[in-house]
Amino acid sequence: MRRAGQATAQILKEMVAITKPGTTTLDLDKLAERRCRELGVKPAFKGYHGFPGCVCVSVNEQVVHGIPSDRPLKAGDIVGLDFGVIVDGYYGDSAVTVPVGAITPQATKLLDVTREGLQHGIQQAVAGNRLFDISHAIQNYVEGRGFSVVREFVGHGIGRSLHEEPQVPNYGPKGKGVILKEGMVLAIEPMINAGGHAVRVESDGWTAVTVDGSLSAHFEHTVAITKDGPEILTLAG
Numbered sequence: 657m658r659r660a661g662q663a664t665a666q667i668l669k670e671m672v673a674i675t676k677p678g679t680t681t682l683d684l685d686k687l688a689e690r691r692c693r694e695l696g697v698k699p700a701f702k703g704y705h706g707f708p709g710c711v712c713v714s715v716n717e718q719v720v721h722g723i724p725s726d727r728p729l730k731a732g733d734i735v736g737l738d739f740g741v742i743v744d745g746y747y748g749d750s751a752v753t754v755p756v757g758a759i760t761p762q763a764t765k766l767l768d769v770t771r772e773g774l775q776h777g778i779q780q781a782v783a784g785n786r787l788f789d790i791s792h793a794i795q796n797y798v799e800g801r802g803f804s805v806v807r808e809f810v811g812h813g814i815g816r817s818l819h820e821e822p823q824v825p826n827y828g829p830k831g832k833g834v835i836l837k838e839g840m841v842l843a844i845e846p847m848i849n850a851g852g853h854a855v856r857v858e859s860d861g862w863t864a865v866t867v868d869g870s871l872s873a874h875f876e877h878t879v880a881i882t883k884d885g886p887e888i889l890t891l892a893g
C-alpha cells in the first residue's frame with residue numbers, strides 16, 4: 657500500500673505542476689494516464705462504475721467527480737484533483753485542491769481550512785480512538801471557521817478495493833463508531849463548501865455541485881494506523 661500511495665502522490669504532484677490558466681482538465685487526465693503507463697501502475701478510477709477519466713477534476717462550485725473535458729482553466733479558479741492508482745492489487749487514493757493563478761482571499765481561506773481540517777482528522781487516526789473522533793475533529797475545525805461539511809460523500813476504508821468499510825464521514829459525534837486498530841487504512845477526505853452543505857449531481861450523472869453555487873474544496877490522504885500513530889501513505893517523496 658505504501659507503493660500505491662507513493663505512485664498516487666507522485667502523479668498527483670505532476671498534475672498540480674501543470675495546473676495553470678489555459679490547461680484543460682483533459683490535459684490533466686492525459687498526463688495522469690501517460691504517467692501511469694510509464695510507471696507501470698493502473699489508474700484506479702478509469703472505468704470505476706463507468707467513470708470515463710483517470711482523474712476526477714472538479715472546478716469551483718463542483719464538489720467531486722468532475723469529468724475531464726476540453727474546459728480550459730482560468731485564473732481565479734480552484735480545481736480539485738482526485739486521483740488513485742492500483743499497485744499489485746492495492747489502492748492509493750488522494751485529492752488536492754489547487755489555485756489557478758491568483759484567487760480571492762475567501763477561496764484561499766477555503767483551501768487552507770479544508771487542508772487543515774484534513775490534518776486535524778488525520779491526527780485522530782490513532783489506535784484506540786473511535787472512528788467518529790476523526791469525523792468530529794474535521795467538522796469542529798471547519799464549521800468553527802464558517803464553512804460547511806458535505807454530507808452525501810464520505811471517506812472510506814481502502815486496501816484491495818478502492819472503497820472498503822468503514823465509511824468515514826467528515827461530520828459526527830466524538831467517541832462513537834468502531835474502535836480504530838493498528839493496520840487499518842483509511843482514505844480521509846473532507847469536502848468543504850464555502851456556503852451551505854447541500855449538493856446535487858448534474859445531468860451527466862457524475863459531477864456533484866453545490867446547490868447554492870458556492871465554492872467547494874476537497875483534500876484527501878490515504879492514512880495507515882500504525883503503532884507509532886497515523887502514517888500518511890500518499891505524501892509525495
Ligand code: MG
Pocket residue numbers: 738739740749750751845876
Ligand atoms: Mg479520492
Ligand code: MG
Pocket residue numbers: 749750811812843845876
Ligand atoms: Mg476516496
